[in-house]
Amino acid sequence: MLIQPSINILVVENDITILQRCRELIIDEGHRVRTAECIEEALDIIQKQPGDVDIMLLSLELPGWGGMTLINTLQKARREILIMTMSDNCGEEAIEAMHAGAYDCIRKSFTTDRFWTKMNRAIEAFRLRRQLDILTRQRQAALTRVRHDENLFAILQSFPDGLVVTDWQTNIVLFNEKAGSLFDLTEEKASGHPISVSIKSDELLSFFIRAIKADSGLGRLMVGEEPVVKVGEKALRVHVYPVKNETGTVIGAAGLFHDVTTVSAMDKLKSDFLSMVSHELKSPLSSLLMQISVVLDGLAGDLTAKQSDLLAKAKEKTKGMITLVNDILDYRRIQEGKSIQKIESLDLAEILKRTIELMHLSAEEKGLSLTCEIAEELPSFSGDRGGMEAIFVNLISNAIKYTLRGGNVNVTLNKAGKDIGFKVVDNGIGILPEDIDRIFEKFYRIKTEQTRSISGSGLGLSIVKGIVDAHNSAIHVESEVGKGTTFVVSLPAETG
Amino acid sequence: MKKVLLVDDDVDFCEATKLLLESKGCEVVLAYDGKEGLEKTRAARPDLVILDVMMPEMNGYDVCVVLKADQKLKKIPVILLTAVDQALFKTTYTKTMGLMTEADDYIAKPVEPGELVRRVEDLLSKK
Structure with a gap:
């Protein structure tokens, strides 16, 4: 004993x-x-x-x-x-x-x-x-030891970004000069006290709590990448991560704050401008598409074969420009962290059915068979409606675009372990191994003889990736040139 | 012959769409702003109204609200068109649910001609 x-x-x-x-x-x-x-x-x-x-x-x-x-x-x-x-x-x-x-x-x-x-x-x-x-x-002690290491502390002090370290109960144990000036922290008021006392931002507090509890599953919340938080007049790009000791136990959290006040003002100008230009482009493009379609359909008199051919190409180009404008708007939204507008309980089956209805027309036009299988009982899922629609539309329309006449595109939505699996399989032209890693980059488009005539902005998949990330989901690609491509999105089902 | 009223301040769009819908056997009446649209709805009694949202004089939402509050006109199906970007439109759509659900359908601009024809035919056949 x-x-x-x-x-x-x-x-x-x-x-x-x-x-x-x-x-x-x-x-x-x-x-x-x-x-x-x-x-x-x-x-x-x-x-x-x-x-x-x-x-x-x-x-x-x-x-x-x-x-x-x-x-x-x-x-x-x-x-x-x-x-x-x-x-x-x-x-x-x-x-x-x-x-x-x-x-x-x-x-x-x-x-x-x-x-x-x-x-x-x-x-x-x-x-x-x-x-x-x-x-x-x-x-x-483990965390404050840094303070007693002069060199290490000097490095932290001269950091251009603000740094605040808390223990696992969110009490501030360390902060550098920049953080001191950003948040008006003093040694007496801040050190040893909960971060919520000296930094009045519930949003920031939640980041620290989530970092500390990252292992417990509470961290599984939806976040845009690198959130920008407003504290007073300042816009700060925040990155909070758990601090672990040698045994892997979380002993606290460290937050890095990068002052982006001026940058974010510029960003807003840029994005407002982009948004305005895009909207101004949409109306005339709308007219243009309608006019070309009507002439092409012979509603304004008969056309010669050559005229039809030229107009058909003009129509494709117009559609390409419309997609580009839409993609730029979507991409801008994702960059602003607005890819998630509203988290709500969604009926994915219903959303997918409607998307398939919309896509049938373009599949038919290309002489493809588009089939869809949706499991009867799906676990419940919460997410952003617009985001889910964008994932479905982008992946399915890509499959249609990159599959040759007479091919098949098969879409399935079912339960996959703990997740909901959304799968798009085509027997199209496929992707080269060296391209696979890059397809999610913005403006990346695969340039081959076969893809030259296909219009696109190169933003579709980076938009999909942005939405997938914001939903704590994963996306996988498998592809073989000449055989086809499979995209799988795993969406986390709600537990409990 | 079914009568369709198209209200949009973009004259080019109106003319092209008129040709398209006429080819599908509709009679098409045009109006170039919200007020004119409302007047023509009252005078011509169309079987369907296609309303652009962003228009001078009176915007499409407001025209829709007035139409749907009128006992004599509220049965006429309304399709709203908007060039506002789609996600934004959907948020507005949810925010003003009470108002927006009064429209029978909505299509985001740029309108795909085939899609427009499909929606128009859908609504006309329901009547």
Whole structure:
């Protein structure tokens, strides 16, 4: 059996008989005991030798200065002392004392058994508390050690970005100069206090909590990549990550803050401009497409074969430009972290059915067979409706684009383990291995003899990737040149 | 012959679309702003109204609201067209659900001609 160190117990009681009895019981059990007959004496002991008292056994019926006041004072000054109370009847006052922080109450008419049942529980609680304290201090020490390493600290201080490190309870343990000026932090106000006290941003607090609890699954929240947070007048690009010790235990979180105030003002200008231009382009393109279609359909008089041919090409180019404008708008939204507009419970089967309806026309035009299988019962899923539509539309239209006349495109939506799997399989021209890694890059388009006539902006797949990432999902590609391509998106089903 | 009223301030779009819908056997009446659209709906009693959203005088939403509040006109199906980017449009669509659901269908610009014909035929055959 493990031998536990003995406990120092201070008994405060003015009834000498009870005082003596407690003293004997405690000594018999091998613990150390001190006694005090009044509050003043007890306070004197605590103040002079604070480490000498682990547990205080305090009578609630002391004359003069009542026991309650002492409990309050002690709670404020010396939290590490565990207080047990003793009273004649363990009534109202005992309950009040427990509210103030006392651990339990022993009736003064105790038997030896009764006394130890309660005291042993208190001793156990005290030991647990002390262990926790030691652990806390160890964890904090690990993080603050950096502060004592002059070179390391100098490096952190001269960092151009703000750095704030918290322990695993979100108390600030370290911050550099830049962070100090960004958030107006001072050593006295910030260090050792919860981050929420000195940095008033619930959003930032949530990033730290999520980083600390990254292992517990709470981290699985939807985030845009590198969120920009407004703190006061400043726009900060934030990156918060868990800090782990050698054993892999999370001991805190570190946040890096890059000031993008000026950059984000420029970004907004750029994006507003882009958005305006795109919208201004859409209306005339709409007319152009309609006009060409009508002439091409012979509604404005008969056409020669050559005229039809030229117009058909003009129509394709117009459609390509429309896609480009749409993609630029979509891409801009994703860059602004707006790819997720609203998270709601979605009926993926219904959304996919509608998408397939829309795509049937273009598959027919190209002489392809487009088939779709949707599992009867799908797990529930929450996400952004527009985002899901964009994933479906982009992947299916790509499959149609890059599959030759007479080919097949097969779409399935079903349960795949814990996830919902969305799969698009085609027997089209396929992708070369060296291109596969790059297809999700923006504006990347594969240039071959076969793809030259296919119009596209090169943004479709990077849009899909952006949405997939924002939904904590994954996308995989398998492809063989001349055989076909398979895209699989795994969407996390809701648990519980 | 079914009568379709097309309301859009883009004259080129109107003329081309008119040809397209006429080829599908519709009679097409044109109006170039919201007010004119509303007047022509009252006068011509079309079987279907296609409304652009962004127009001078009165925008498409407002025209739709007035139409749907009129006991005599509210049965006429309405398709809304918009050049506003699609996601934005959908958010607006959800935000103003009460108002927007009053339109029977909506199509984002640039309109795919085949798609427009399909939606028009759908609504006309329902009547």
